[in-house]
Amino acid sequence: YYFTLEEAEKSLMKSRVGVLSALYRLMRSKAVVSPAKGFYLIVPPEYQAFGCLPADMFITDLMTYFGQPYYLGFLSAAQYYGAAYQKPQRTQVV
Numbered sequence: 001y002y003f004t005l006e007e008a009e010k011s012l013m014k015s016r017v018g019v020l021s022a023l024y025r026l027m028r029s030k031a032v033v034s035p036a037k038g039f040y041l042i043v044p045p046e047y048q049a050f051g052c053l054p055a056d057m058f059i060t061d062l063m064t065y066f067g068q069p070y071y072l073g074f075l076s077a078a079q080y081y082g083a084a085y086q087k088p089q090r091t092q093v094v
Contacts, residue, residue, distance in 0.1 A: 001041055001042050001044075001053055001057060001058060001061075002039065002040065002041050002042070002058055002061045002062075002065075003040055003042070004038055004039055004040070004065065005019065005020075005023075005038045005039075005040070006038070008023070008040070023040065030043060030048050030051065031043060031048070033051065033052050035052070035058070035062065036062060036065070036066070038065075039062060039065050041053055041058055055091035055093075056091065059091070059093060063093075070093050070094065071093075071094055072091070072092065072093060072094075073091075073092025073093065073094055
């Protein structure tokens, strides 16, 4: 569900300006979003109403892109272990 700007340039064999203009058009149609500079997510039709993928679908790839270790905050991790009585409204990444 993700790609970087450099990967898009290599695979499309286009200049940076050409790739950025194509990405701009895709972002306007909400088919692609960019949660960080140079990192893009492909948004399938079932998530386009939300405007982005759920965080647990891309957070590992994003942190690998940044080269940073991370872990989920206490409330976010609790929902995966069945210990949260309500689903948290936000994902906490530390």
